[in-house]
Amino acid sequence: MKIQKIKGTKDILPDETEIFLAAEKVLRETMAKYGYREMRTPIFEQTELFRKGTGETTEIVSKQMYSFTDKGGRNLSLRPEGTPSIIRAYLENNLHKKRTFQKLFYYGKMYRQESPQSGRLREFQQFGIEAIGSSSPQIDAETIILGLEILNNIGLRKVETQINSVGCEKCRPSYKESLKNFLESKLNLLCNDCKRRFKTNILRILDCKRETCKQVLKNAPTYENNLCNECKDHFSKVLDLLKKSNVSFTLNPYLVRGLDYYTKTVYEFISPILGAQDAVGGGGRYDKMVELFGGPSIPAIGFACGMERILLAVEKEGKARVQKQHFDCYIVTMDETTDVKGFLLLNELRKKGLICEKDYLNRSLKAQMKDANRLGAEFVIILGSEELRKNEVTLRRMSDSSQKRVNFSVDEIVKEFKA
Numbered sequence: 001m002k003i004q005k006i007k008g009t010k011d012i013l014p015d016e017t018e019i020f021l022a023a024e025k026v027l028r029e030t031m032a033k034y035g036y037r038e039m040r041t042p043i044f045e046q047t048e049l050f051r052k053g054t055g056e057t058t059e060i061v062s063k064q065m066y067s068f069t070d071k072g073g074r075n076l077s078l079r080p081e082g083t084p085s086i087i088r089a090y091l092e093n094n095l096h097k098k099r100t101f102q103k104l105f106y107y108g109k110m111y112r113q114e115s116p117q118s119g120r121l122r123e124f125q126q127f128g129i130e131a132i133g134s135s136s137p138q139i140d141a142e143t144i145i146l147g148l149e150i151l152n153n154i155g156l157r158k159v160e161t162q163i164n165s166v167g168c169e170k171c172r173p174s175y176k177e178s179l180k181n182f183l184e185s186k187l188n189l190l191c192n193d194c195k196r197r198f199k200t201n202i203l204r205i206l207d208c209k210r211e212t213c214k215q216v217l218k219n220a221p222t223y224e225n226n227l228c229n230e231c232k233d234h235f236s237k238v239l240d241l242l243k244k245s246n247v248s249f250t251l252n253p254y255l256v257r258g259l260d261y262y263t264k265t266v267y268e269f270i271s272p273i274l275g276a277q278d279a280v281g282g283g284g285r286y287d288k289m290v291e292l293f294g295g296p297s298i299p300a301i302g303f304a305c306g307m308e309r310i311l312l313a314v315e316k317e318g319k320a321r322v323q324k325q326h327f328d329c330y331i332v333t334m335d336e337t338t339d340v341k342g343f344l345l346l347n348e349l350r351k352k353g354l355i356c357e358k359d360y361l362n363r364s365l366k367a368q369m370k371d372a373n374r375l376g377a378e379f380v381i382i383l384g385s386e387e388l389r390k391n392e393v394t395l396r397r398m399s400d401s402s403q404k405r406v407n408f409s410v411d412e413i414v415k416e417f418k419a
């Protein structure tokens with residue numbers, strides 16, 4: 001039996017890798033522009049980290065984690081998201097003692113045992129930011145502006161930003177209570193998942209994608225009317241800053257996000273072209289997580305975006321995404337002697353910084369020219385026995401087939417390229 005890849009995983013073949021690399025380059029450049037520095041944490045952690053950070057009652061932790069026991073009897077999980085690991089590492093490495101305000105970002109693989117579908121994988125790549133140490137509404141607005149700029153720079157044109165405030169530990173209980181009162185008499189109209197959520201995590205009902213549940217929620221109380229003064233003030237400042245920065249957004253009173261830790265501002269980036277799985281990213285404030293992990297009371301905000309889903313949306317929008325790998329030249333050889341000389345020349349030219357390639361299959365002249373074309377090489381260097389006798393090479397420009405003889409010397413050839 002042939003061994004195949006695991007359901008929900010993806011092979012990224014070279015053509016697509018180039019697309020990822022170009023997107024990752026843009027990602028890193030834009031992060032740097034906003035002062036975010038990259039942090040890399042382990043792919044597996046103690047399961048407890050996600051139970052505590054992401055939240056026991058979330059779908060991710062209750063249903064989707066890849067967990068296992070190692071030889072030492074420790075319960076470990078592949079990371080389903082980045083934030084808990086960053087906060088753990090931030091505290092474990094005393095980053096909070098080094099600087100009051102830190103801007104961190106990550107990029108890496110995440111693992112969730114979900115039902116695979118277009119844009120939903122079991123192994124996928126997320127990039128995310130965590131701005132730790134400031135409660136200023138400016139940071140809320142800046143993370144949204146940064147997220148949109150990255151998406152835009154990667155090539156996504158149509159992105160809708162939805163925003164809401166989920167309050168804080170002071171105003172949330174009363175909101176939960178009013179939602180409970182509203183839903184109590186309508187429980188039998190909700191899906192089974194929402195019936196369970198009613199007991200375990202009532203806010204998640206607002207997030208349910210089922211049409212029947214959405215209908216029930218139509219007149220449900222919204223956060224807006226239940227926020228305490230501090231949360232109200234914070235939210236209106238964030239919205240004002242966004243408006244003044246010309247960022248368009250939609251208020252979505254039912255946006256709560258799937259994770260437990262959010263406080264105040266939450267937001268999502270939506271690509272309308274994607275269909276069912278239309279969120280390309282999302283985030284919000286989590287002012288209590290550092291404290292929850294045993295650190296001091298330090299506010300924080302962050303977002304995470306899915307790279308595969310973004311690239312899918314870019315493709316659907318029909319944008320030419322990236323330039324393919326560039327080759328300066330391709331060395332064409334004729335026989336065993338010229339082939340060895342070609343190999344040595346190849347290495348020398350690479351040392352001089354040229355991007356070049358040759359044939360390794362003893363192919364005919366015609367096949368080598370075809371290969372040079374396939375790679376998009378700008379020039380071909382022909383090493384024929386005729387040329388060798390005169391200690392020369394033929395340099396051929398592929399775009400107009402013009403060619404000239406050049407001395408067979410690395411410096412001469414490089415000089416020609418520079419010219």
Ligand code: AMP
Nearest residue numbers: 119120121124279280281304305306309
């Ligand atoms: P979340 O961590 O659930 O807030 O997700 C943030 C972003 O990660 C989403 O908006 C998606 O773009 C991406 N994402 C989440 N789950 C998956 C998945 N199973 N497959 C692919 N991308 C995902």
